[in-house]
Amino acid sequence: MTNTIKEVQNSECMFIIGSNTTENHPVIGAMMKQAKDKGAKLIVADPRRIELSNYADVYMQIEPGTNIALLNGMMNVIVEKKLYDKKYIDDRTENFEELVELVKEYTPERVAKICGINEEDIIKAATIYAKANSAGIYYAMGITQHSTGTHGVMSISNLALMCGNVGKEFGGVNPLRGQNNVQGACDMGGLPADLPGYQKVFKEEVVEKFEKAWGSTLSTKVGLTIPEILDGCEDDSIRFLYIMGENPMVSDPDINHVKKALTNVDFLVVQDIFLTETAQLADVILPASSFAEKDGTFTNTERRVQRVRKAIEPIGQSKPDWQIIMEIMNTLGYKKKYLNSSSIMEEIASVTPQYGGISYKRLEADPMGLQWPCLDENHPGTPILHKEAIARGRGLFMPCEYVKSAELPDKEYPFIFTTGRILYHYHTRSMTGRVEGLNILAPSSYVEINEITARKMDIKDGDLVKLSSRRGEIETTAKVTDIIDEEVLFMPFHYAEGAANYLTNTSLDAISKIPELKVAAVKMEKAKKIEEAL
Template identity: 70%
Template sequence: MTNSIKEIENTDVMFVTGSNTTENHPVIATYMKRAKKKGAKLIVADPRRIELAELADVYLQIKPGTNIALSNGMIHVILKNNLQDKAYIDERTEGFEDLVEAVEKYTPEYVGEICGVDPEDIVKAAKLYAEGEKAGIYYTMGITQHRTGTHGVMSLSNLALVTGNIGKESAGINPLRGQNNVQGACDMGGLPADLPGYQKVIRPEVISKFEQSWGVKLSSKVGLTLSEMMDEAAHGNIKMLYVFGENPMVSDPDINHVKHALEHLDFLVVQDIFMTETAELADVVLPAASFAEKDGTFSNTERKVQRIRKAVEPIEGTKPDWLIFMEILNKLGIEKKYRHPSQIMDEIASLTPSYAGINYDRIEENGIQWPCPTTNHPGTKYLHSAAMARGKGLFMPVHQVDSAEIVNEEYPYLLTTGRVLYHYHTRTMTGRVDGLNKKSPESYIEIAAVEASKLGIEDGEMVKVSSRRGEIETKAKVTDIVEDNVVFMPFHFAKGAANMLTNTERDDIAKIPELKVAAVKIEKIAK
């Protein structure tokens, strides 16, 4: 997030797009509701009539995969009505004329046809967003999990830049990250082109710095994303995978493809706190301690580095992840003698400029938001207050592109996937909690009442759902929150798994799979 969670309370306008915030980020949704009570305006764009849609001043029930058209359409309206922040654009951005040219064709009528919404609502949303003094954009995987996911984020960035909403309090462009430490994982080099602190592996000075510190030779070659690894494993080009804290046999698209890839490996290691569906396929399982059984830090969605503390001793035979990694390094002849995670944090600070001022003493009581370059720096509540990292913000004109799959006679429904309040990802933890399982016990598919009637399907009946990649049986949930040709499934469940159906088509830049759009058919199961 460019901004802080607490700032949401004092915003003037919230644009929530591709985010079912009340279910996926309930604490953040609480701040949004507080802001609404204080008089903030709320715009929601989502294919499902989610809870926040009921509170919205403008709700846009867009078709899955049409968010770029919506962003461009809103910019078109802003420019036509002279609502852009001219001084900000002149002083702090570049490439504006290219943007103007790109959005010219995205009239409300044109965009309304693409998105399936009333053109007047596009106009209302654009004016509402542009007229706010402090307007924040909040998005999640509904924007990114498309073949054009990166361009989708760029289109939102264009919208924020054209209205001068980057670099100010209670505004910004704010991705709400999908896990409590996914930000931290990325910060620490969990990306194929990066070492810790987003320092690029292709830069010789970066490689040299880490080689000197770690005493090993490092590759300067950009690696693979998870979905690319699965392809390479399936083709026999990857022989071994080490999977930790991840369950791709439920979470990844086209599970049949994932299973084939993992079974094609010579050697699979899985490190986790429970025996997951992926661990069942492993040659070696390394039992890890849970978050409550170890010390460390989480870096959350607002870039805040926070302490976690061991509440109970690890179960016999399990170890914290850092200790397992250290012991493997030592077995490989790379000597590491950390005695406590605080020593690892000190090493992080020595190598990672954005974390340079962070240590365990400073975050003992409260977390610190990076960038924090020195030990007397207070941390950074919102980014880009003086300038962008590159100097000026660059407009990146992008265009609407169809999803990889569109509906046809054989597959007449668009499946989109997501989460529910009661479960966390692949239910590795929440699936073992009786109370949560009573609330959400099994896989289901939401289908509009009109479509259910056409198919002779009643609420609660079992149905067969098929895509070009596989088929499953699941329970029908007849509802009025999805449009007639759109269906929704939560991806948490291994039985009746939504990701048996999803598409492996990837974004060209970030390589994220298009989990949010797949063409499917639904059939009533004969009793």
């Protein structure tokens, strides 16, 4: 997030797109409702009529995969009405003219047809957003998990820059991270081209810096993304795989492909706190400690680094992740020893500029933590990014054409299939699936079906249905509803039984290599009962 979570409560205008915030980020979602009660304007764009749509000044039920068209359409309105912030654009940005040329083609009339919404709503949403003194955009994987996900994020940035909302309180571009330390994992080099602090592995000066700090020779080769790794496992170019705190046998697209990949490698190691569906395929399982059994830090969605403190000793033979990794690297010949997680944070601060002023001493003194960039021990942290100036010098407009999803419905597979999360479960249920109360509330897999579609197919609420895509098939329970459009099906991806990701598409974004989990083509039929099958 370029801005802070607490700003949400006093927002003037919020634009929610590709995020079911009240279910996936309920604390932030509650703040959005509080802001609305105080008079904030709310714009919501989502294929499902999520809870926040009930509070929205404008709700646009767009077809899955049409985010970029909608954003370009809103910018078309803003340009035509001259509602953009000319001074901000002149002083702080570049390439605006090229963007103007592109969005000329995205008239509200054209975009309404692409997205399946009313053109009046596009005009109203654009006007509300542009006329606000400050407006924040909040998005999640409904934007990123597409074959054009990177361009979706660029389009959000274009809209925010156009109206001068980057570097401004109550504004900004605010991705809501899907898990509690996704931001921290990225910060620490959990990306194929990055060392800690987003320092590129292919830059000579960066490699020299880390080789000196670590006393070791480093590769300058950019690594692979998870989809590329799994492809490599299946085609024999990768023979060993180490999976840590991840459950791709439920969370990744095309589970049949995932299983083939994981069972094809010569040696699979899984490090986790439970025997997940993925761990069951492992040659060696390394038992890790849970958050309550170790010291450390999490970096949350607003870049805030906060302490995690051990409440109990590790159970059984489990160990903290850092200790497991250290013992492995020591066994392999790299003799670096850490006494505790605090000493690891000291090393992080020494090589990662954004974390340069963060230490356990400071985190102990301030229970709220510190937001990076925090450059030295006297730096207070940075609540709002790009406040004095855009980090790269000038904000760059990146015009992006709308491109259709990689797989669209046809005669054989007539439905658009999309996935998401629900309030009661977390990711692949490795933890929440062991909580009796949550399983009473949300016990099993289901698919949401529009009531008109269900009536046409003689499907009733609670019926067993069979869903098939070009990659696999599952059986699940029908949930008839009016919150999605006809010809659109929605499933939560949490469940291993009747897993949505048997159906999802592995087509990748050409830039980020993220798979298109949010749009696939499927067919649906009533499942035969056991006695009928016999």
